[in-house]
Amino acid sequence: MRSGRVFNIQKYSIHDGPGIRTTVFLKGCPLSCAWCHNPEGIAPEREIIVADHRCAGCGECRTACPLGGSQAGEGPLPVRRDGCTLCGACVNACPSGARQMIGRVMTVPEVMEEILEDRIFYEESGGGATISGGEPLMQPDFLEALLAACRAEGIHTAIDTAGCGSPERLRAAAELADLVLYDLKALDEERHRQLTGASNRSILENLQMLDRVHGNIWIRVPVVPGFNADLDLWRGLAAFAATLRHVTRVDLLPFHPAGAHKYARLGRANLVGGIEPPTAETMAAAVRIFAERGLPVKTSGKARELVESRKPSAQEGAGCGCPEDR
Ligand code: SF4
Numbered sequence: 001m002r003s004g005r006v007f008n009i010q011k012y013s014i015h016d017g018p019g020i021r022t023t024v025f026l027k028g029c030p031l032s033c034a035w036c037h038n039p040e041g042i043a044p045e046r047e048i049i050v051a052d053h054r055c056a057g058c059g060e061c062r063t064a065c066p067l068g069g070s071q072a073g074e075g076p077l078p079v080r081r082d083g084c085t086l087c088g089a090c091v092n093a094c095p096s097g098a099r100q101m102i103g104r105v106m107t108v109p110e111v112m113e114e115i116l117e118d119r120i121f122y123e124e125s126g127g128g129a130t131i132s133g134g135e136p137l138m139q140p141d142f143l144e145a146l147l148a149a150c151r152a153e154g155i156h157t158a159i160d161t162a163g164c165g166s167p168e169r170l171r172a173a174a175e176l177a178d179l180v181l182y183d184l185k186a187l188d189e190e191r192h193r194q195l196t197g198a199s200n201r202s203i204l205e206n207l208q209m210l211d212r213v214h215g216n217i218w219i220r221v222p223v224v225p226g227f228n229a230d231l232d233l234w235r236g237l238a239a240f241a242a243t244l245r246h247v248t249r250v251d252l253l254p255f256h257p258a259g260a261h262k263y264a265r266l267g268r269a270n271l272v273g274g275i276e277p278p279t280a281e282t283m284a285a286a287v288r289i290f291a292e293r294g295l296p297v298k299t300s301g302k303a304r305e306l307v308e309s310r311k312p313s314a315q316e317g318a319g320c321g322c323p324e325d326r
């Protein structure tokens, strides 16, 4: 029976494809984007997280640790401790639930049981299941098995990928998915390395391959002030995206610091501490660059109003390129 490592199953998701969805997050990602809002999904192995605000400082975790942690200090055991075997004794001993193990092995039927619970919502909203990460292509057998199981149940499927995997496995997964959400961060290879720690060469080649074999691709671009929020970077991505034939939507995703607290809880350095979300003006500038290439770019709220306010009149042109103009 196929199984894989899952770090979250998010119900009632409305940001990972059309309609109401269940998003399954697979653990492990080869990229290390500085702004990642799911840092608990980066490491492929399980890890411990401690929610300080729930910790009573009782020290039960130290007492329970077979490594003799009780002798090394007071209060909660630090996470990512040298020698930790991830036995889970400290998690089980924690009376407040402050200490948790992130990542659990689940079988395909176990995941499907959770997905199928909300079938009624998918049918009413045009939603379905999205397999995300981390990078879902790091567990390709499990990914394909989940997609096939959803398809057998008639459930709309999407994968959310950064394209980090073999082209063969990406193609195999995409053939089982109704929609591919494809994350892009930068076109320039060196810039991409600075932002994510990895080359984007295979990512771009994989997207070009995908465009030849799949008819429904949404490109997703994070907009992170101080990292990738600049006009030249957007122009490069827009020019590349415009060469593809099957991009049915471009989502520009404004950075939000909602996941920042997780870094401390995981014992990781937070590189985006103090970074604010992009302004509506910044988002509107990005939207215009993609729209000028004729791409079906999606935005909302104030940024959309700003784009609309600059829309040419009927005498001046056919529209700004937003979906409503088409
Ligand atoms: S999971 Fe690690 S820190 Fe916790 S009890 Fe086991 S060895 Fe100790």
Ligand code: SF4
Pocket (backbone or CB within 6 Å): 050, 054, 055, 056, 057, 058, 059, 060, 061, 062, 075, 076, 077, 093, 094, 095, 096, 097, 098, 099
């Ligand atoms: S057992 Fe839980 S509540 Fe007690 S010190 Fe450890 S993490 Fe905090």
